[in-house]
Amino acid sequence: MRLVIARCQVDYVGRLTAHLPMARRLLLIKADGSVLVHSDGGSYKPLNWMSPPCWLQERDVASLNPPAELPEGVRPLREEPMKAPENNFKALWVVTNKAGEELRIAIEEIEHDSSHELGIDPGLVKDGVEAHLQELLAEHVTKLGEGYTLVRREYMTAIGPVDLLCRDADGATVAVEIKRRGDIDGVEQLTRYLELLNRDPLLAPVRGVFAAQQIKPQAKTLAEDRGIRCLTLDYDELRGTESNVFRLF
Incomplete structure (x- = not known):
């Protein structure tokens, strides 16, 4: 699992659109391919996420205009070239699923970035069921x-x-x-x-x-x-x- 704490804004583009303005957030990139965006509140639910199968591309702002190399058969829902974000963003993460929906995470600053091997989880054993x-x-x-x-x-x-x-x-x-x-x-x-x-x-x-x-x-x-x-x-x-x-x- 990769844990990233970053100042970022998040835009979801697909069957609907959603926008998270600039703020400090926790980004989780799990071994199963899922990407989750968390804040320090709101209980356990992520603010936005992309479930597997999906593909994460980390791109420099200077190289945003060339089309993304997606897996065969996957096309973005919106064909227009991706525009560079405004402000002083350093990178853009684009998470695309097989339906062509995109989760665009524009990163201004990364404060922490670490990866951890969690191994196979034995699963939840409930007490008091x-x-x-x-x-x-x-x-x-x-x-x-x-x-x-x-x-x-x-x-x-x-x-x-x-x-x-x-x-x-x-x-x-x-x-x-x-x-x-x-x-x-x-x-x-x-x-x-x-x-x-x-x-x-x-x-x-x-x-x-x-x-x-x-x-x-x-x-x-x-x-x-x-x-x-x-x-x-x-x-x-x-x-x-x-x-x-x-x-x-």
Whole structure:
């Protein structure tokens, strides 16, 4: 990966046009050929980018007018000669994809330029995904309430599996839907499961519990309106580890 910090302006020319005025930015040139333009804000998203397959040409300002040598079969969308940028730009990077779209990065000054071999990435291993939460809650089913017992994980219905099917202390059936972040879609999903489960005379009446690490206020309001209980899960507690978040009590 090549990391470049430079004062630059960026213009995208293709199906639409976009312009980033002069500023200090981070340019990422990755081994897969992609080029990304980042600022020091705006979360993780680049300001502009070009996805592979694409080709990067670094050209001096003095040699901008000759046509670029593109791979065979690739032609720029705009055939007019490329004009030298105004101001005191030292170089122009032109990134072209197979559709002929161009990302033009006019560089005034480079403050840092380094290349690094990152090697093969093993990929992201997520901790606390829904499958882990389901497994942990199944092991500690009394977190749902005293006297709760587990009937089955992944109880299948005609439209998909319910995460946990349980019995409460009175023997009534409870369907539990587990999410990392609980939103309205999760409540709607559990509502559909409850509708189907309550058609089974061996299970009915079936109540619902919507369990998540975070539950959005709109989702909680909708769930309670439909008689579904909400439960906020503490992942560290389920794993038997102490959270490092400071608490008042």
